[in-house]
Amino acid sequence: SELTEVNGKGHMVFAERDVVELAETFQTPLFVYNVEKVRKNARAFVEGFKKAGVKAQVAYASKAFSSVAMLQVAKQEGLSLDVVSQGELYTAMKADFPMEKIHLHGNNKSREELKMALDQHIGCIVVDNFHDITLLKELLKDYNGTMDVLIRVTPGIEAHTHDYILTGNEDSKFGFDLKNQAKQAYDQIQQIDQLHLKGLHCHIGSQIFETDGFIMAIKRLYEVLADWYKQDGFEATVLNLGGGFGIRYTDEDKPLPLDDYVLALVKEVTEEADTHGLSLPEIWIEPGRAIVGDTAITLYEIGSKKEIPNMRNYVSVDGGMTDNIRPALYQAKYEAIIANKARAPKTYPCSIAGKCCESGDMLIYDTLLPEVTPGDILAVFSTGAYGYSMASHYNRFAKPAVVFVENEEATLVVKRETYADVIQNDLSYE
Ligand code: LLP
8 A cells, every 4th residue: 555654675564563573573464553553543433522522332242353462452451342252251261351342243152151151250241132032031040130231133235345244134043133022131130130121232244334323223212211211210321322333444445534434322322212202312322443443454475376377377376265254254345565675666567375275265366566586475455353263273273373562572472282282182093
């Protein structure tokens, strides 16, 4: 991208560090996070709500990138945390994350997961289905306290994004449909003394740029809340509007400044609450991608090349779908440069391939790079969300290392796996 900083050696600079040196020190493939940028994104949300003068919680959706160090940064920034599994909750415990700021999601929460949430006294469970309610009712018999819950609903909004990451439309495995099931869930929850219903949750999709989807969703939620108020005098104290705020990967992506999303949400909730004569609830959001997505790069070493005349030139790197499955899974687009030739003219048309035994293991189709040589370092931009967190051991690749850079200091925060790590659970059968 044009904004890349370059030093006197012609090397790309990221978070004030020469990335070619980082690749030498920590090896490749390597995720490098600019922690100052993470903090900046987090603060844009938090301060957006402060400016608007409303009570809010900004919960980092840890599925985007969960590690002990990352959750420590989220904690330092005063964020809440969205976890969707026992593993994510366990990571939060290891990061000493304040349990009362944790929200548990999931469309098939297990008994153990829910028990762990109760035992740890997490802040809120987002009830997704009737099975959740049945399990909670049973578990609460052996439990003295109360648990705050939200009801997750599908407001039937189609956000403009890739189909695979649509979760808010009615045909979805998540949540209760607004017309019938939400009220049933409401009735069941209200009959359980130890469950304290705070309000509603919805998540309309991911990598969303427009605010209209959120605004429509808020209107739908208020139709239901207005009914419940009339029927029962119920007033929501929390409205959780999920995550999904988009980021820039390439020029096709045109996100708004993060606090613009916040202002749009606050404005709409305030208006709807007024219209229906309801008091203003706390607004909770759950951004994942928008907090970490544009804060990291992945560094790879370039190896082989295959040139097919009049067709395509394939340039292969030492990672691929095992550290970034998004191009293969969602046809996601990325930009990249050769970090050690950051000023060289881009004259070589090529496509960037991963090294897995799979034709679909491609990172970028049809881009321009400077003339490439084996040993060059490729930097792919905006890989901070759903990269490492979706990494796999396919072809028995070891997962890469993750480095945090802040105040010009680079700190290893996730070690590169060894092959012993990869086979650590294999048992002999001779
Ligand atoms: N809250 C809920 C209930 C969610 O389901 C999600 C994402 C988020 C928050 C965070 O969404 P974000 O702010 O990061 O867009 N693997 C896909 C994205 C899947 C998102 C799933 N849910 C990708 O790589 O694009």
